[in-house]
Amino acid sequence: MCAEIPPMHSLFPSFQKHLQQNYSTLPSTRIDSLTPQLASPLVLKLPKSIYTQAQEIVDDLYRLTQNSEYQKQQHAHFPFTHFQEQPSLLSSLDVHVNEQQQLKIIEINTNASSYLVNAEHYTSRSMPLFADAKQSLKQSFQKTFGDHLAPGKLFLIIDENPEQQNMYVEFLMYREFLAKEFSVRCEIADVKELVWDATQGLMWRGEAVSGIYNRSTDFYFKDSPHLAQAFQNSQTLLSPHPWGYALIADKNRLIEWNEQLDPQVYPHLTRALLKTFRFSQFKDADDLWSQRNGFFFKPPNAYGSRSVYKGKSISRTVFQRIFSDDFIAQEACAAPEVVMEFENQKSQFKYDLRFYFFENKIQLAIARLYQGQLTNLQTPLGGLTPLEFT
Numbered sequence: 001m002c003a004e005i006p007p008m009h010s011l012f013p014s015f016q017k018h019l020q021q022n023y024s025t026l027p028s029t030r031i032d033s034l035t036p037q038l039a040s041p042l043v044l045k046l047p048k049s050i051y052t053q054a055q056e057i058v059d060d061l062y063r064l065t066q067n068s069e070y071q072k073q074q075h076a077h078f079p080f081t082h083f084q085e086q087p088s089l090l091s092s093l094d095v096h097v098n099e100q101q102q103l104k105i106i107e108i109n110t111n112a113s114s115y116l117v118n119a120e121h122y123t124s125r126s127m128p129l130f131a132d133a134k135q136s137l138k139q140s141f142q143k144t145f146g147d148h149l150a151p152g153k154l155f156l157i158i159d160e161n162p163e164q165q166n167m168y169v170e171f172l173m174y175r176e177f178l179a180k181e182f183s184v185r186c187e188i189a190d191v192k193e194l195v196w197d198a199t200q201g202l203m204w205r206g207e208a209v210s211g212i213y214n215r216s217t218d219f220y221f222k223d224s225p226h227l228a229q230a231f232q233n234s235q236t237l238l239s240p241h242p243w244g245y246a247l248i249a250d251k252n253r254l255i256e257w258n259e260q261l262d263p264q265v266y267p268h269l270t271r272a273l274l275k276t277f278r279f280s281q282f283k284d285a286d287d288l289w290s291q292r293n294g295f296f297f298k299p300p301n302a303y304g305s306r307s308v309y310k311g312k313s314i315s316r317t318v319f320q321r322i323f324s325d326d327f328i329a330q331e332a333c334a335a336p337e338v339v340m341e342f343e344n345q346k347s348q349f350k351y352d353l354r355f356y357f358f359e360n361k362i363q364l365a366i367a368r369l370y371q372g373q374l375t376n377l378q379t380p381l382g383g384l385t386p387l388e389f390t
Contacts, residue, residue, distance in 0.1 A: 009381055010343065011041040011125075018124035025176050030169050037376075037383025038114075039121045042340050044351065044367040046097075048389045053103045053268065054093060054355045055362050060269035061093075061108075062360035064261075065247045074246050079220055083231050087144050088244025089213065090115055093355040095272070097336045104333045105272045106352060110240040110249040111215055114384060115356050116173045118366045122386050129388065133364045138181050140358040145211045148237045151183040153210035158189050160216060174213060184210075191216055196226040201235030212238045219245045219301055251276070251300040251328055274331040285323045289316070295329040297322060310373065340369075342381055347371075349382055 015038075016031050064070055092112030095103040119133040141149060149155055155178060157171050165171070171188050178186045189204050200208040214227070220242045221228040230236040247253070254276040263270040282288040288295075292311035297319075299307050309318065311332065335350035349369040356364040368375050369382035377383045 009036050009041045012036040012039060015039040015121065015124050018120060019173075022120065023173055023176050026169065026172055030172065034169060035377055035383070037378060038117055039124070040369055040381060040383045040385040041342050042369065042381060042385050043127075043388055044338065044340070044369070044385050045388045045390055047101065049101065050097065050103065050353070051362075051365070051389045053272070054095070054353075054365070056268035057093060057103065057105070057272050058355070058357045058362055059360050060266040061248055061357075064266060064269065071247075078243070078246055080228070080232055080242065082233075083243055084234055084237060084241065085243055086237060086239060086241075087140070087359055088241055088247075089140055089144055089239045089358065091240070091244070091248065091357055093357060095353050095355070096333045097353070098333060103272050103353075104274050105254070106274075106330075106333070107251065108249045108253075110219075110244045111217065112354065112356055113167045113170060113215070114366070115364060116170055116177060117167075118356075118364055118384055118386075120173075121366075121384060122364075125386065127386055127388075129386070130364050134177070136358070136361070136363040137177075140363070141178065141182070141213075143358075144239045145237055148211035149178070149182050149184055150210075153184050154204065154207050155182075155184045155186045155211045155213070156189045156204060156209055157186065157213045158191050158194070158216060160191050160218075162188050162190060162215070165215070171215070178213070191218075191224055191227065194224075194226045196229040201233065202226060202230045209236050212236065214238050214240055219249070251298060251330075252278075254330070255328065274333055276328055276330045279323055279327050279329060282329075285320065288323070288329065289319060292319070294332055296332055297327050297329055300326060300328050313373075338369075340381075345381070347381055349379065351385070353387075 016034065019026060020031055088110050090112050092109045094106045094109065096106055098104055115137065122130050157174055159165055162168060162171055175186045175188055178184060193204055195203045197203050202209040216224065218224050221231060227238065231238055231241055254273065255278060258273055258276055261270050279288060292314065295311040297309040297311060335352055337348060337350050339346055339348050349371060351367045351369050352375055354366050354368065355362050365387050367385040367387055369379065369385050370376050371379045
């Protein structure tokens with residue numbers, strides 16, 4: 001059975017035209033096939049206090065990652081002994097807003113997608129907020145890669161089977177963006193095409209690679225030995241990378257922060273934490289089963305909604321299966337809901353917020369409007385939605 005195609009809203013053709021005008025190498029077939037949920041026609045208005053809270057959390061996160069004792073603690077169980085420590089690109093803070101208008105962290109990502117798409121969403125609608133998003137992105141690439149992103153160098157965007165990825169269109173956008181901004185030769189490559197050379201570093205089709213924008217979700221390079229070799233030396237720089245992931249995005253950190261962080265030192269981060277536990281912290285499976293309604297169950301090193309189960313709706317069979325796996329239980333925090341209107345049509349949505357950040361600066365923010373159980377890009381009039389803070 002074919003999936004139902006969401007109806008196109010009236011503003012989406014102008015977004016497609018904007019992409020076509022600003023990314024000359026995007027094939028028209030790719031633009032024509034884009035889902036309208038990449039650019040919702042709605043605007044979510046929120047109080048300025050929401051943005052302020054997000055920036056305060058990002059500030060706390062940055063101070064934590066720069067703390068030498070915290071770094072030492074993470075080094076102790078990090079799977080690499082020597083490795084590059086350049087900044088990690090394109091991190092995101094994914095949050096819900098609770099009934100008290102406080103942000104609660106659902107997860108933190110270090111290879112967040114859709115940044116360029118969202119930046120163009122604001123631009124195509126002439127919205128002043130985050131007008132410098134692309135310039136900020138350029139600066140973060142420059143600070144991360146330096147001379148590794150320079151004219152005459154080979155720079156790659158990589159993933160497993162990149163052409164099959166849902167956001168492949170954004171890979172094409174990044175390729176053009178990086179080539180234009182840095183005059184670098186930028187290509188899109190499959191992880192499986194990379195070869196490690198002890199003298200020249202990573203090789204792609206017989207050429208030495210200078211730097212890599214990494215979209216792979218093999219976060220610790222367990223299945224990517226060539227990337228692991230590159231990460232352990234400075235010949236080929238990669239970002240995002242395992243060290244950035246280990247510091248803030250591994251969901252085991254949420255457990256440790258609940259237990260170890262001093263609220264006096266990191267007040268904004270600790271206030272935003274949901275209670276999170278390892279399954280092993282419960283007496284047994286029956287103990288956790290009896291409390292399941294208050295939790296979401298997640299694998300610690302997955303991303304998005306993959307293999308995420310809502311305690312209220314999980315079956316006992318699935319629960320028994322995942323209880324023996326390395327899952328975590330995160331306190332349930334219901335997604336906020338909002339009624340919005342477009343062309344005389346009112347709809348009720350759930351939403352979450354994504355704040356993209358680099359080091360201690362928020363670069364861009366977006367809402368994701370949806371209906372149903374999990375965030376998706378399928379709800380009519382929903383999807384990626386720009387924000388206004390008033």
